[in-house]
Structures are given as C-alpha cells and as structure tokens.
Amino acid sequence: MKLHTDNDHIFNQICEKIVGRIAITEAETRLLVEVATKGSEGHHFEVGCLWGATAIAVALANPRLNIITVDIMEGEYWAEGDPSVAMMTPTPEILLANFNLFEVADRITAIKAKSYPWPLILPQKCFSFFIDGDHSYLAVLRDWETAKAVTDKYILFHDYQSPLGWYKGIEVVIDYVVLKDIDWRVYEQAETLIAFERVNEYR
Ligand SMILES: C[S@@+](CC[C@H](N)C(=O)[O-])C[C@H]1O[C@@H](n2cnc3c(N)ncnc32)[C@H](O)[C@@H]1O
Numbered sequence: 749m750k751l752h753t754d755n756d757h758i759f760n761q762i763c764e765k766i767v768g769r770i771a772i773t774e775a776e777t778r779l780l781v782e783v784a785t786k787g788s789e790g791h792h793f794e795v796g797c798l799w800g801a802t803a804i805a806v807a808l809a810n811p812r813l814n815i816i817t818v819d820i821m822e823g824e825y826w827a828e829g830d831p832s833v834a835m836m837t838p839t840p841e842i843l844l845a846n847f848n849l850f851e852v853a854d855r856i857t858a859i860k861a862k863s864y865p866w867p868l869i870l871p872q873k874c875f876s877f878f879i880d881g882d883h884s885y886l887a888v889l890r891d892w893e894t895a896k897a898v899t900d901k902y903i904l905f906h907d908y909q910s911p912l913g914w915y916k917g918i919e920v921v922i923d924y925v926v927l928k929d930i931d932w933r934v935y936e937q938a939e940t941l942i943a944f945e946r947v948n949e950y951r
Contacts, residue, residue, distance in 0.1 A: 754835055755781050758808050765849055767842050768799025769833050771880070776941035777805055780878065783902045783935070783943050784809040787875040791816060793889050793898065796880035796906075798825060799838050799880040800846040800856070806878075807852035813875065815856050816852040818867060820881070821860040868900075873898050880906040885917030892921055901946050902935060908942045 752760075759777040762770050770777065784792060784806040790813060792806050797819035807815055818825075821840065829835030840860065847853035861867035863881050875893040881887065888905070895903045907915045908922050926932060926944060935945035 754767060755785065755809055758805050761808070761897060762801050762804060765951070766799055766801055766804070766846055767849075768830065768838055768846070769806070770801035771798055771832075771929045772802060772941060773939055775938045776906070777802075779786070779936055779938035779941050779943060780904065781809040781877055783904065784813060785805065786901070787813050790814070790900070791872070791874035792876045792878070793868075793874040793879045793882070793895075794818065796878075797821075797843065797858055798830075799833075800843045800858070802878060803856050804846065804850045804852055806848075806876075807855050808836075811855070812826070814842065814857075815852075816857045816859065816868065816874075818861050818863050818881075820862050846908055863887070864893065866894045868898075869950055873900055875900055876902040876904065878904045878906070883907060883915045885920055888917050888921045889925065896931070897950075898927075899946065902939060902943055903932070903946075904943045907940050910940045 757920040758781055759774040787810055792813045792815045794803055797803055797817040803815045803817045810925040827840055829837045843858050847856050859867055863945040877899040879891045908918050933947050935943040
C-alpha cells in the first residue's frame with residue numbers, strides 16, 4: 749500500500765481543517781509522523797485524544813496502521829471547554845466528524861475510558877504507543893507500564909522537559925524509570941516529544 753506522500757504538510761493540513769486544534773507543535777508532529785511511517789501492518793495506541801488531531805496525524809502518515817485512542821472524555825476541557833479554542837468543548841460527535849473530515853474514520857477507534865486500568869484486552873499489541881493523557885506522576889507511570897507490556901517498537905511521551913517546567917511527573921517517570929530501562933533507548937526527541945525504541949524482546 750502506498751504511504752502518504754505529503755507527510756511534511758500533515759501538521760498544516762490538520763491546523764487548517766480540524767474542528768478544535770492539535771496540541772503538539774509542528775516539529776513534534778514531524779517526529780510522530782516519522783515514527784508512524786516505520787510501521788507495517790498493526791496498531792498505534794494513544795492515550796489522550798482530545799480533538800483527535802494526533803490520531804489523525806498518524807492515520808494520514810501511514811494508511812497501514814489502525815489507531816485506537818483512549819480518552820476519559822470528561823472533566824477539564826470536556827467539561828469547561830478548551831481555552832486554546834475559545835472555550836469550545838470537544839464531544840464524541842465532533843471527534844467522529846474530524847475523523848470523517850480527514851477520511852480516516854475507518855481506521856481510528858476512539859474509546860471513552862481511563863487509561864488505567866487499560867481498557868483493551870491486554871494481549872492486544874501495537875507497533876507504537878503515544879502517551880499524552882493525565883500528566884501526573886502516577887498516571888504517567890501506569891501508562892508507561894501498560895505501554896511496555898503491549899508495544900512492539902516505539903513509545904512516545906508528550907510534554908517532557910516542557911520549557912515552563914509544568915509537568916514534573918513526566919520528568920520523574922522518564923528520568924528515573926524509562927531512561928533506566930535496559931529494554932528501551934531514546935530514538936529521538938523533538939521539543940517536548942520524546943520517542944523510545946525497544947531494543948530487547950518482551951520479558
Ligand atoms: C493534552 S490532551 C491530548 C491532546 C492530543 N494528543 C493532541 O495533541 O491533539 C490530553 C487528553 O487526555 C485526556 N485524559 C486525561 N486523563 C486521562 C486518563 N486518565 N485516561 C485517558 N485520557 C485521559 C483528557 O481528557 C484530554 O483530552
């Protein structure tokens with residue numbers, strides 16, 4: 749199957765058309781897209797869907813991947829509105845409309861659930877796993893444990909080393925747990941998006 753030929757423009761395409769916004773930068777999108785294009789058939793899992801933008805970016809980048817995105821879909825943005833989009837509130841209907849707008853609805857499944865306990869049947873594996881949900885220490889640690897158990901190749905975290913130092917939980921999990929895990933090594937970092945690559949088989 750032919751890969752998307754216009755990967756450099758995915759960020760702009762999403763910004764122009766999406767209802768809502770993408771919550772990662774252009775450089776971060778480039779890294780997410782680069783990782784996604786490495787996948788052959790399989791799944792990409794995501795924690796933290798919001799308006800669907802990062803799931804759409806992966807779907808556009810690689811038509812061979814099926815995406816499952818898990819979001820609690822309540823509280824914060826979902827209750828009070830998204831301050832970056834004039835306090836508009838995301839809804840499951842808007843999400844689906846966004847997937848349809850980019851013609852990727854057949855390859856993205858959005859699940860309304862907390863990421864812990866992990867809502868999928870655990871033996872279900874993925875090629876890549878993007879963590880961008882609850883940014884607290886315990887939640888990120890749990891998402892990492894889930895991701896490690898189900899991911900064949902790449903795990904990505906957003907908001908690592910954010911310039912304003914907002915997400916201490918993410919720093920602690922990555923610096924003291926992920927970077928010390930001998931089964932994974934840093935593949936690349938773009939701004940606050942860091943991608944890890946599996947170097948040893950599942951234990
Ligand atoms: C920063 S947004 C995700 C942005 C999205 N990845 C993008 O760049 O367009 C974080 C999302 O995580 C969700 N979330 C927060 N806690 C969660 C949890 N425990 N499990 C699943 N999703 C959660 C929120 O509802 C919110 O929609």
